[in-house]
Structures are given as C-alpha cells and as structure tokens.
Amino acid sequence: MDLLEETVVPEAARDIKQEAREFAAEHIEPNAAEYYERGEYPVDILEQGMEAGLVAQDIGEEYGGRGLSLQQVLAMAEEFYKADAGIALTLQLASFGAEMLEDHGNEEQKEEYLRPVAENEQLTGLAVSEPETGSDMAGMQTTAEKDGDEYVLNGEKYWIGNGVEADWVTVYAKTGDDPNNRYGNYSLFIVPTDTDGYDAEHIPEKMGFRASKQAHIVFDDCRVPEENVIGHEGAGFYMLAEFFNHGRVIVAGHGLGLAAAAIEEGWDFVHDREAFGKSVDEFQAVQHKLADMRMEFESARALTWRAADKVANQENAGFWAAMAKTKATEVSTQCAEKGMQLHGGRSVLTENRISRVYRDVRIPVIYEGANDIQRNLIYSQTPQ
Ligand SMILES: Cc1cc2nc3c(=O)[nH]c(=O)nc-3n(C[C@H](O)[C@H](O)[C@H](O)COP(=O)(O)OP(=O)(O)OC[C@H]3O[C@@H](n4cnc5c(N)ncnc54)[C@H](O)[C@@H]3O)c2cc1C
Numbered sequence: 423m424d425l426l427e428e429t430v431v432p433e434a435a436r437d438i439k440q441e442a443r444e445f446a447a448e449h450i451e452p453n454a455a456e457y458y459e460r461g462e463y464p465v466d467i468l469e470q471g472m473e474a475g476l477v478a479q480d481i482g483e484e485y486g487g488r489g490l491s492l493q494q495v496l497a498m499a500e501e502f503y504k505a506d507a508g509i510a511l512t513l514q515l516a517s518f519g520a521e522m523l524e525d526h527g528n529e530e531q532k533e534e535y536l537r538p539v540a541e542n543e544q545l546t547g548l549a550v551s552e553p554e555t556g557s558d559m560a561g562m563q564t565t566a567e568k569d570g571d572e573y574v575l576n577g578e579k580y581w582i583g584n585g586v587e588a589d590w591v592t593v594y595a596k597t598g599d600d601p602n603n604r605y606g607n608y609s610l611f612i613v614p615t616d617t618d619g620y621d622a623e624h625i626p627e628k629m630g631f632r633a634s635k636q637a638h639i640v641f642d643d644c645r646v647p648e649e650n651v652i653g654h655e656g657a658g659f660y661m662l663a664e665f666f667n668h669g670r671v672i673v674a675g676h677g678l679g680l681a682a683a684a685i686e687e688g689w690d691f692v693h694d695r696e697a698f699g700k701s702v703d704e705f706q707a708v709q710h711k712l713a714d715m716r717m718e719f720e721s722a723r724a725l726t727w728r729a730a731d732k733v734a735n736q737e738n739a740g741f742w743a744a745m746a747k748t749k750a751t752e753v754s755t756q757c758a759e760k761g762m763q764l765h766g767g768r769s770v771l772t773e774n775r776i777s778r779v780y781r782d783v784r785i786p787v788i789y790e791g792a793n794d795i796q797r798n799l800i801y802s803q804t805p806q
Pocket residue numbers: 547548549550551553554555556557558580581582583631636785788789790791792793794795798
C-alpha cells in the first residue's frame with residue numbers, strides 16, 4: 423500500500439519526494455523506536471540529512487541552498503513524518519524562520535546569517551511563543567527597547583525548537599506600545615545564541631515527538647545591534663503571519679505523514695491477527711474503520727495539495743493554509759485513534775509504532791497555531 427503515492431504531487435516535487443523517501447527508509451525508520459525511547463536529539467541523522475542535501479534547502483541557491491519550493495518541502499514532510507515525527511521535526515527545523523530573513527532581510531544579514539544555515543554550518547530557530555502566551559501573537563510580552571544603536575531584549579520564550587542547539591534564532595519581541603495598533607507593536611531580531619543575556623535550557627520531557635528538542639529561553643538585558651532588525655521595526659507581526667501560511671501547509675504534511683503511518687499500521691495488524699477463527703480484517707466493522715480512515719486521509723491530502731498551490735500563488739493564502747493544517751492534523755488524530763482500536767491490547771505497548779503515532783498526533787493540532795485559532799482564521803478570511 424503506497425498511501426503517499428505521487429500522482430497528487432506536482433512533477434517538480436517528485437524527485438525530491440523520492441530522495442526523502444529513500445532517506446527516511448534508510449535513516450529515519452530504522453532508528454525511530456530507539457530515539458523515541460531515549461528522547462535524544464538525533465545529531466547523527468541530522469548530519470546524514472545534511473549530507474544528503476535535505477536539510478535547510480528551502481533557502482535560495484544564491485545563498486547556498488537548493489531553493490526548494492513550498493510543494494517540494496511539503497512532499498518531503500509527508501515522507502519524513504510517516505517515518506518518525508520527532509526526527510522529522512529536527513530535520514525540517516534547522517532553518518525554521520530563516521525564510522523571513524531571506525524574504526525581508528538585507529544582503530549583509532543574509533550573507534552573515536542565512537548562508538551558513540543553507541550551507542549546513544549553522545542551525546537556527548524561531549522564538550515566538552512565551553510561557554504565558556502562545557496563541558495571541560499580539561499579546562507577547564518579551565520587549566526590545568532601543569538604547570542608542572542597540573536593542574535590549576528582556577523576557578522569556580518557551581517551546582523554542584533549537585533554542586539550545588541553534589547558532590542564532592529569530593526572536594519576535596515588542597518594540598511599541600500603541601493600544602490602537604496592536605499588530606504594529608512587534609519586530610523580528612536576529613539573536614546569536616552566544617550573546618550575553620541569552621540563556622536557554624531544554625523544557626521537560628514530552629510524551630510525543632521525542633527526538634525533537636525545545637527550549638525555554640530567558641533574555642536578561644540581551645543586547646543586539648540595530649543592524650539585527652529584520653525588515654523594519656513594527657513589521658514583525660505581518661512578516662510572521664505571512665510566514666505561517668507557508669508553515670501551516672507544511673504542518674498539514676506532518677498530519678498526512680502521521681495519518682499514513684496509522685493507516686499502514688492498522689491495516690497490517692488486522693491482516694496478521696486472527697480472532698473467532700478468521701483473520702480480523704474479515705470483520706465488516708474492521709473494514710469500515712479502515713475505509714473511514716482512508717476516506718478522511720484522501721480528503722485531507724487533496725485539500726492540502728490544493729492549499730499548497732493556493733499559498734504558493736498567494737491566493738487567499740491564510741484561508742487555505744488554515745484549512746489544510748486543521749483538516750490534516752485532525753485526520754491524523756482520528757486515524758491514530760482508530761489504528762489504536764484495531765490493535766487491541768497491543769496498542770498500548772510503548773514499543774509499538776501505533777502507540778508512538780498516537781502520542782505524536784497530539785502535537786501538530788497545537789503547534790503553528792492551535793486548531794481553534796485556525797478555525798477563527800478560516801471563518802474570518804473566508805472569501806466573500
Ligand atoms: C512540540 C512543540 C514545538 C513547538 N515549537 C515552537 C517553536 O519552535 N517556536 C515557537 O515560537 N513556538 C513553538 N511551539 C509553541 C506553539 O506554537 C504553541 O504551543 C501554540 O501556539 C499554542 O500556544 P499555547 O501552548 O500557549 O496555548 P494557549 O495560547 O494557552 O491556548 C490554549 C488553548 O486555548 C484555546 N484558545 C486560546 N485562544 C483561543 C482563541 N482565541 N479562540 C479559541 N480558542 C482559543 C485553544 O484550544 C488552545 O489550544 C511549539 C509547541 C510544541 C508543543
């Protein structure tokens with residue numbers, strides 16, 4: 423069964439999809455269970471991904487990357503996440519947020535910070551969420567106050583992928599206090615992680631995505647030069663909103679990969695298991711579960727690839743991205759739930775892939791904007 427078959431994928435994304443599939447089969451799948459148990463950052467697999475030219479390659483060729491398109495990164499996401507979500511997130515997060523530097527930064531910034539990420543010499547991350555605020559992007563409290571030709575950052579960020587491992591992170595901080603212009607109060611900064619006043623530690627162990635690492639960052643009078651502002655002061659919210667449209671299509675790919683893993687596991691299990699003197703797959707109730715899983719998966723996949731085109735062409739991008747992210751990640755939770763039921767008691771053995779998938783699917787329904795927030799966006803951005 424090839425759930426991630428390529429006919430829905432545009433021609434231009436099929437070669438990289440194949441590369442990602444082969445990489446996942448050789449490097450991710452065989453190591454998934456072990457990394458899940460150990461909960462360690464998979465440095466060796468990240469390095470293999472870099473050697474294979476599959477890490478941070480959405481960055482343009484002029485800055486040392488492969489210039490992979492949204493559809494190409496989506497095709498990779500499906501394959502990687504089917505193999506293991508935690509390792510996949512680590513592979514795909516090496517350049518997280520750097521796309522905004524590429525789109526809005528100046529040449530000096532791109533040469534100094536973007537090129538090393540594209541050439542896999544450095545890692546980066548995106549620091550938006552805070553301990554007390556995740557969904558309300560116009561309610562974040564970390565401040566960046568201008569002092570001469572520097573900005574002084576104070577506050578905390580939470581859940582930040584690569585916050586410990588990265589060489590620099592893109593930080594979203596408050597630079598204004600205008601209650602009538604809530605969205606214009608924020609800016610983005612390039613912050614090298616060895617700057618005085620930057621302190622990061624890993625957050626506590628998670629139940630899912632075990633091979634990915636997130637950080638709690640504290641900024642204590644952390645000074646960065648004004649040259650480190652991306653775009654211009656006050657533009658942070660808008661750059662982020664645009665960036666998340668791309669990100670949410672990719673997160674839909676996270677959901678599709680996980681849903682495919684759940685369907686594959688459920689299917690295989692019931693064909694290998696006997697009850698009441700026959701193979702479990704012969705019971706109609708079991709067949710209906712598998713039929714429902716497949717229908718929902720195909721619906722979500724069709725929507726996601728449609729959304730990818732819409733977002734790439736900037737046609738009501740926010741609306742389509744939010745729909746794809748919500749549908750695909752929720753289908754992954756439904757497929758995982760049914761996949762568990764089909765496994766009977768064995769579903770809860772932590773060593774079984776279905777139980778890993780079941781724990782992983784809880785996460786993409788939250789990150790890159792909780793699905794309740796996506797529903798707000800879908801309604802408010804419905805084209806009239
Ligand atoms: C594994 C993982 C990796 C992550 N990586 C990153 C990262 O690299 N960088 C980063 O910046 N962040 C990251 N995040 C953070 C993530 O984006 C936030 O968790 C998410 O935006 C939700 O914020 P919150 O957890 O503060 O939930 P809250 O904002 O506290 O919301 C809690 C719940 O309240 C409900 N809710 C809140 N507001 C509304 C509303 N207006 N309407 C309807 N319902 C609402 C929703 O059900 C929501 O799930 C990561 C999170 C996880 C779990």
